[in-house]
Each structure stands twice: as C-alpha cells, then as structure tokens.
Amino acid sequence: MAIPIRYNLRSLLVRKLSTGMTVLGVALVVTVFLLVMSLAEGVRKTFQTSVSPLNLLVMRVGAQSDVQSFVQNEQYQTIRTLPGISRDEQGQPLASPEIVALINIPRKDGKKTNVIVRGVETTAFKLRPAIPIVEGRMYRNGSNEVIVSRRTAKRFAQTAIGDTIRSGSQSWKVVGIFDAQGSPYDSEIWADLHDVQGQTRRNTGYSIVRVRVPDASARDRFIAAVKGNQQIKMDAKSEAQFYEEQMGTAKPIQFLAYFVGILMAIGASFGAMNTMYAQVSARIREIATLRALGFSRRSILFSFMLESFALGLLGGAVGAVLATLVVTFVLTAPTGTQNFNTFAEILFNFRISAGLIFSGMIFSMAIGLFGGFFPAARAARLKIINALREV
Amino acid sequence: MKFFHLVWKNVFRKKTRAFLTMGSIILVMVLIVVLVSLLDALAGEAAMGTLGASRIVVQHATGLSNFLPLAYRQKIEQIPAVLGVAPEIWFGGTYIDQRPEHFFGQLSTDPEIWPLINADVAIDPQQLRAWQSERDSFIAGQQLIDRYHWKLGERIHIQGSYILMDLDLVLRGVYKGRDESNIFFNTKYLENSWAGRSSQTGIFFLRVRTADDVPRVTEAINQMFENSDAPVKAMPEKEFNLQFLEMMGNVKLLVRSIAIVVLFTIVLIVANTMAMSARERVGEIAVIRALGFRSGQVLRLVLSEALVLSLLGGLAGVVVAFPFAAFLVEVMKRSPVAPFAYNFRVAPLTVLTAMAISVVIGTLSGFVPAIRSSRISIVNGLRQVV
Numbered sequence: 001m002a003i004p005i006r007y008n009l010r011s012l013l014v015r016k017l018s019t020g021m022t023v024l025g026v027a028l029v030v031t032v033f034l035l036v037m038s039l040a041e042g043v044r045k046t047f048q049t050s051v052s053p054l055n056l057l058v059m060r061v062g063a064q065s066d067v068q069s070f071v072q073n074e075q076y077q078t079i080r081t082l083p084g085i086s087r088d089e090q091g092q093p094l095a096s097p098e099i100v101a102l103i104n105i106p107r108k109d110g111k112k113t114n115v116i117v118r119g120v121e122t123t124a125f126k127l128r129p130a131i132p133i134v135e136g137r138m139y140r141n142g143s144n145e146v147i148v149s150r151r152t153a154k155r156f157a158q159t160a161i162g163d164t165i166r167s168g169s170q171s172w173k174v175v176g177i178f179d180a181q182g183s184p185y186d187s188e189i190w191a192d193l194h195d196v197q198g199q200t201r202r203n204t205g206y207s208i209v210r211v212r213v214p215d216a217s218a219r220d221r222f223i224a225a226v227k228g229n230q231q232i233k234m235d236a237k238s239e240a241q242f243y244e245e246q247m248g249t250a251k252p253i254q255f256l257a258y259f260v261g262i263l264m265a266i267g268a269s270f271g272a273m274n275t276m277y278a279q280v281s282a283r284i285r286e287i288a289t290l291r292a293l294g295f296s297r298r299s300i301l302f303s304f305m306l307e308s309f310a311l312g313l314l315g316g317a318v319g320a321v322l323a324t325l326v327v328t329f330v331l332t333a334p335t336g337t338q339n340f341n342t343f344a345e346i347l348f349n350f351r352i353s354a355g356l357i358f359s360g361m362i363f364s365m366a367i368g369l370f371g372g373f374f375p376a377a378r379a380a381r382l383k384i385i386n387a388l389r390e391v
Numbered sequence: 392m393k394f395f396h397l398v399w400k401n402v403f404r405k406k407t408r409a410f411l412t413m414g415s416i417i418l419v420m421v422l423i424v425v426l427v428s429l430l431d432a433l434a435g436e437a438a439m440g441t442l443g444a445s446r447i448v449v450q451h452a453t454g455l456s457n458f459l460p461l462a463y464r465q466k467i468e469q470i471p472a473v474l475g476v477a478p479e480i481w482f483g484g485t486y487i488d489q490r491p492e493h494f495f496g497q498l499s500t501d502p503e504i505w506p507l508i509n510a511d512v513a514i515d516p517q518q519l520r521a522w523q524s525e526r527d528s529f530i531a532g533q534q535l536i537d538r539y540h541w542k543l544g545e546r547i548h549i550q551g552s553y554i555l556m557d558l559d560l561v562l563r564g565v566y567k568g569r570d571e572s573n574i575f576f577n578t579k580y581l582e583n584s585w586a587g588r589s590s591q592t593g594i595f596f597l598r599v600r601t602a603d604d605v606p607r608v609t610e611a612i613n614q615m616f617e618n619s620d621a622p623v624k625a626m627p628e629k630e631f632n633l634q635f636l637e638m639m640g641n642v643k644l645l646v647r648s649i650a651i652v653v654l655f656t657i658v659l660i661v662a663n664t665m666a667m668s669a670r671e672r673v674g675e676i677a678v679i680r681a682l683g684f685r686s687g688q689v690l691r692l693v694l695s696e697a698l699v700l701s702l703l704g705g706l707a708g709v710v711v712a713f714p715f716a717a718f719l720v721e722v723m724k725r726s727p728v729a730p731f732a733y734n735f736r737v738a739p740l741t742v743l744t745a746m747a748i749s750v751v752i753g754t755l756s757g758f759v760p761a762i763r764s765s766r767i768s769i770v771n772g773l774r775q776v777v
Contacts, residue, residue: 021663028656032649039645062552064489067456070555104454111637114454168453168622248491251727259719260649263422264656267415271660274411278667337640340491340730343456345640 026315033261034323042348050183084222103167119196136176147176272371288387304376312368420708435632440511440569444602448631478592483553496573518564530564532571572733662756677772690765697757705749
C-alpha cells in the first residue's frame with residue numbers, strides 16, 4: 001500500500017525554512033538556465049520572423065552571408081531575366097538589388113560594434129511585410145538620409161532623429177525610425193541604394209539580389225536557372241534556408257546555458273540530497289513506525305522519492321515564474337550578439353517560450369529525483385528493530 | 392587554533408553531508424574558473440604574448456570589413472621607433488566544410504617581417520626559412536596542428552568565402568607561444584592570384600621599439616591618413632583584441648550576472664547545510680556553553696566549521712578545474728564553439744580569485760547559523776537533551 005501523499009506534503013510544510021531554502025536553490029538554478037536560454041530563443045525567434053519561403057536570395061557562390069556577397073550590375077541584369085520571378089503591377093520582375101555595408105559605431109555603453117547599412121530600392125519594401133515608419137519620415141533618395149530600426153535606435157548612440165551617424169568617411173543623417181517587427185532587419189539601418197553605393201565607393205554592383213517567386217515550382221525553376229547559368233556563377237537559396245544557416249549565432253549562448261545549467265543542477269541536487277538525508281535521519285522513528293504499521297520498503301522508497309520530487313518540482317515552478325517575471329519586466333531592452341556570418345551585431349529581445357519552461361521543469365524534476373534517490377534508499381533499507389530502538 | 396581539531400571533527404561528523412556540500416562547492420569553483428578563463432580567452436589576454444604592449448594594429452576607420460591601400464606601409468615605416476610593419480589579410484575561408492567547428496584564423500602576412508613582429512613566438516629557424524622561401528607554404532599554431540594532425544609537408548585546401556579564391560598550401564612550420572589558433576601564409580600568394588586587390592590589405596600589424604612609443608606612434612598614424620580616401624584607426628594590440636569581445640555584445644555582463652546568481656545559489660545551499668547541522672547540535676552547544684565556552688567562542692567555532700568546509704571545497708575545486716577545463720577544451724574544439732577553445736588558459740590570478748570566492752562562500756553561509764548557535768540559551772538547549 002502506498003503512503004498518502006499528504007504525509008510528504010505536510011512534512012515539507014513542517015520545516016518551512018529548510019524546504020524554502022532548498023526550493024529557492026533549485027529555483028535559482030532553473031532561473032539562470034532559463035534566462036540564458038531565453039537569449040538563444042530570442043536569436044532563433046528573430047531569424048524566424050518575417051522570413052518568407054517564397055523570397056529567394058541570389059548571392060555569390062561560397063558567400064556565407066549577404067555581407068560577403070557581391071553581385072555585378074551585369075549579373076543583376078541577367079538575374080532579372082531568369083524564369084520564375086513574380087511581377088508587379090507594371091509587369092516589372094519583383095527583384096530587389098540590395099547592398100549591405102558595415103559601419104563601426106558606438107553603442108550607448110560607449111563600446112563599438114558593427115552595424116549593417118542596407119541600401120535598397122523601393123522594390124525592397126514590396127518583398128517584405130509592412131515595415132512602418134513609427135517616427136519621423138522616410139529617407140529621400142540622393143540626400144544621404146537614413147532610417148534606423150527601433151531596436152538599433154534604442155541600443156546605439158547618435159541614432160535618434162536629427163543625429164548624424166559617422167563612421168570613417170561615411171556620414172548619414174537620421175530622419176526616421178522604422179519598426180521591422182522583430183525581424184533581422186530590426187538590427188539594421190536603411191538608406192537609398194545609390195547613396196550607399198556612393199558612400200562605400202562600390203558603384204559597380206550590389207551585395208545580393210532578393211527576388212519573389214509565386215509558388216514552390218517557380219522557386220525550384222528559378223534556383224535551377226541561377227545555378228545552371230555559367231555566365232553569372234551565382235547561388236540562390238530561400239530566405240528560410242539563409243536564416244537557418246545564421247542560426248549558428250545562438251550556439252555559443254546555448255553552450256553556455258547548458259554548461260552552467262548542468263553543473264549547477266548537479267550542485268543543487270547535492271543540496272537537495274543533503275536536505276533529504278537530514279530528513280531521513282530526523283524521521284527515523286516515523287519511518288520505523290510506518291514500517292511497523294505494515295508499509296513495505298518499496299512504499300517508503302517511493303514516498304521519500306516523491307517528497308524530493310515535489311521539492312524539485314516546486315523549485316522548477318518558482319524558477320519558471322521568476323524567469324518569466326524577469327524577462328517580462330526587467331530584461332525588456334533589446335540586447336545583441338555578434339553574428340559570425342555577417343560580423344555585424346544582431347539585435348533581439350529575451351524570449352521565454354512554453355518549450356523552454358518545459359525544459360526547465362525537466363531540469364528541476366531531474367534535480368529532485370537524483371537528489372532524493374540515495375536518501376530514499378537509505379530510508380527504505382532501515383531495519384525496523386534498530387530504527388525503533390532510536391525511540 | 393587550539394580548537395582546530397574539534398572543528399575538523401565536526402566538519403566530518405556526517406561524512407556524506409560534508410562530501411556532498413564540498414561537492415557542490417567544487418562544482419561552483421569549476422564553473423567560476425572556467426567562466427573567468429573563457430572571458431580571458433575572449434578578451435585576447437592569452438593572445439597578447441610578452442610583446443603585446445609594443446604592438447600596434449592599423450585598420451580602416453570605418454571598420455574591419457574595409458580594405459586599406461598597401462602603399463600606406465612605406466609611410467608608416469618612416470615613423471621613428473617603428474621596427475617593422477606587416478600587412479595582414481583575414482582570409483576567412485572554410486576548411487573541410489562550412490561548419491563552425493572548422494573555423495580558425497587564416498592570415499596572410501609578410502614572412503620576412505613576421506618573425507620580428509612576433510618575436511615572442513617560438514618557431515624553428517629552419518622551418519621559418521622554408522616558409523619564407525616558398526610562396527605557397529604556411530605555418531600553423533601548435534594547437535591547430537594537434538587538432539588536425541597535420542604533418543610537415545602536408546597540403547591543405549581552403550575554400551574562399553569572404554575572398555573569392557581558394558588556397559592550396561603546404562605546411563612548412565609550427566609556431567608555439569601565443570594564439571596558436573591561426574595559420575599564416577604569404578601575402579604574395581594572394582597578390583598573384585587575386586586580381587584587383589593586389590594593392591590592398593586588411594590591416595597592418597606593427598611593432599614599435601618600446602611600449603612607451605605606442606601612444607605617440609598611434610597618434611602619428613591616425614593623423615597621417617586623416618584626410619585621405621581611406622582614413623585609418625591605429626590602436627594598441629590589446630584594444631584591437633578587445634573590440635572582438637565588445638562586438639560579441641554584453642558577454643561580460645552576462646557572464647558576471649551568471650556568476651553572481653551562481654554564488655548566491657551556492658551560499659544558499661551551503662548555509663542550509665550548516666543550519667541543519669547546527670540545529671541538530673543545539674543540545675551539544677548548550678553542553679559546551681555549560682562547560683564554560685563563551686558565546687563568542689561558539690560563534691567562531693561554527694563559523695570556522697563553515698570556512699574549513701568551503702576552503703576544502705575550494706581547494707579541491709581548483710584542483711579538479713584543471714583536468715576538467717582540459718577536457719572541456721577538447722570537447723569544445725570539436726563543437727560549433729571551437730573558435731573559443733584555442734586560447735583557453737587558466738591564469739594564476741583566476742585560481743586566486745576562486746580561492747577568495749570560497750572564503751566568501753564560507754563566511755556568508757556560516758554567518759547566520761553561527762550567530763544563531765551563539766545565542767542558544769544554556770537552559771533551553773539543555774532541556775532538549777533530556
């Protein structure tokens with residue numbers, strides 16, 4: 001017969017301080033794990049936002065990102081004529097030549113990092129979900145004006161409307177703030193294509209060409225046409241695939257989360273083990289009495305495991321709540337990390353998901369089970385005679 | 392000190408408990424040693440070498456992605472106190488495949504001037520001459536050689552991604568000492584096969600006579616090209632290395648916050664243990680108080696117990712941290728975070744910091760139980776015994 005769960009719960013309640021400290025220990029471990037993982041989750045989310053499977057990127061063969069790619073004007077003209085591209089109302093192919101340049105500018109904390117300046121034509125806006133200007137106005141062509149994403153404006157110095165962004169010989173006047181809805185463009189500064197070409201002295205070409213295709217079969221046709229064209233020697237891939245490849249950015253953060261999480265979880269389970277051992281020795285009489293009443297060794301083992309499991313679960317729940325509160329109310333500012341494919345900073349927000357909380361709970365349950373096993377085994381092995389003698 | 396034996400006996404009265412508590416302290420020590428060393432590696436501390444203070448890096452003012460005219464070299468060489476200037480290009484190609492685990496530094500340089508600038512690096516003179524005399528040869532850091540088991544005379548193929556050409560290079564030498572995560576090859580190899588860029592370079596690496604010359608020379612270089620088409624930014628090597636850490640984002644803050652929460656957690660766990668063992672000994676403490684121990688002595692006894700426990704844990708933790716770190720580095724070198732593994736080194740200062748932290752853990756966690764124990768009234772305490 002099983003020992004009632006109420007016995008364990010009340011045992012936990014009786015020693016509030018020790019229970020509380022053990023639970024808090026587990027909770028903090030889970031919180032740290034979740035917070036670091038929420039960084040990686042933020043990166044993932046950013047790379048999955050406003051990514052269309054029907055947008056294709058034409059880049060130089062071997063280039064790992066748009067920053068490394070280069071497309072000559074003649075190549076662009078050829079790409080426009082390839083089959084499969086959607087057309088706009090005027091019958092023009094929906095192909096957007098884009099040039100990206102890196103500028104090194106200071107963040108608000110004074111440290112410098114690279115930011116992408118993307119030069120585009122109006123077609124670029126047709127290929128993306130709406131990118132509203134939330135403050136100020138759109139840039140004018142040929143005036144070296146730029147619009148800055150909301151996240152970039154929050155994180156970098158001298159990026160407010162009216163400011164001038166200077167880097168080396170480049171100089172850009174900020175006239176508007178845009179909201180790219182959490183997509184990778186939220187880490188960028190946008191300007192007129194020809195202005196960027198002019199300021200970077202790269203008048204003969206672009207970085208990539210982005211095209212829209214109407215459906216999957218047109219997509220395959222277009223990709224085959226690009227790869228088969230020996231004259232342009234270019235590579236084409238979908239936006240989804242392109243950003244999937246950038247996902248490596250989150251790897252170091254994930255590594256850190258698991259490294260810290262696992263080590264701390266073992267530490268916390270040692271703590272839980274201590275608590276449970278102390279419980280077992282403090283309750284020897286109780287255990288012996290239970291055994292004398294006819295509860296089997298297995299019920300005792302199960303009962304103590306359950307108690308420790310409850311400790312872990314409670315810690316996990318507290319940790320999940322703590323992490324969610326911190327992410328929702330404290331860590332609201334965008335943060336950033338280096339994207340090793342572009343050498344520019346990618347901005348994102350901390351993000352907690354149901355999947356993350358689930359993995360945090362798994363963590364806490366493992367801590368509880370591991371921490372409870374040996375003490376529970378000791379409790380189950382007690383000899384009734386010896387144990388009762390302690391009374 | 393007289394009571395050290397008593398403290399020692401009390402620490403190990405419950406062996407399982409003592410070892411479990413030490414176990415969690417050990418884990419935290421390992422964690423802290425590894426995290427601090429990782430930060431050091433990121434900050435390029437280990438890559439500085441002994442001459443780092445007298446080296447300067449010149450890059451394009453807009454950022455590393457822009458190239459500089461190679462002709463700047465002669466002008467920089469004219470500046471007094473400059474011993475040598477080497478152009479360097481970050482090739483950024485892919486070896487074997489595009490996965491990040493095969494990412495390492497591929498740098499073009501001038502092999503004639505390289506040994507002067509990198510005098511704090513050890514290389515066999517014969518190997519150096521072989522590398523200098525063969526245009527398509529390269530030298531590699533010891534750690535890279537260990538990772539890929541390259542043999543002298545072996546050919547490797549690197550596919551260009553940032554620069555549009557492939558490298559076919561033969562290994563002629565091994566260097567040891569600082570930042571062993573790079574390969575170096577002759578700039579002329581790029582000049583010959585890479586049309587259009589033969590008159591450009593990524594950065595200039597230069598060495599000046601002494602560290603005192605660095606501010607003056609960087610200033611002179613910055614001014615020299617201020618109004619040209621390609622303005623430059625000259626900076627000490629340390630600052631150059633640091634900018635990569637800064638580009639990584641708020642890594643420092645992140646690691647520090649993690650460390651603080653981790654410490655707080657461990658203090659909680661150890662304090663809980665100490666409190667448990669103090670609670671179990673209320674009667675005993677009452678007895679020794681009755682024997683004439685003052686409450687201050689009881690406080691010191693319990694506090695030293697916590698200190699001994701955490702110091703033992705700290706010591707063991709630091710000892711364990713070394714093989715663990717070595718193991719971790721091996722694992723990392725085969726993972727997508729490989730680029731962070733090569734310059735990993737546990738500095739003596741890190742070990743000292745860890746030990747200091749273990750003292751802090753002991754004090755903080757022993758404090759509350761110690762005060763509580765010292766306040767036990769003899770009468771009430773003795774009542775528990777009977």
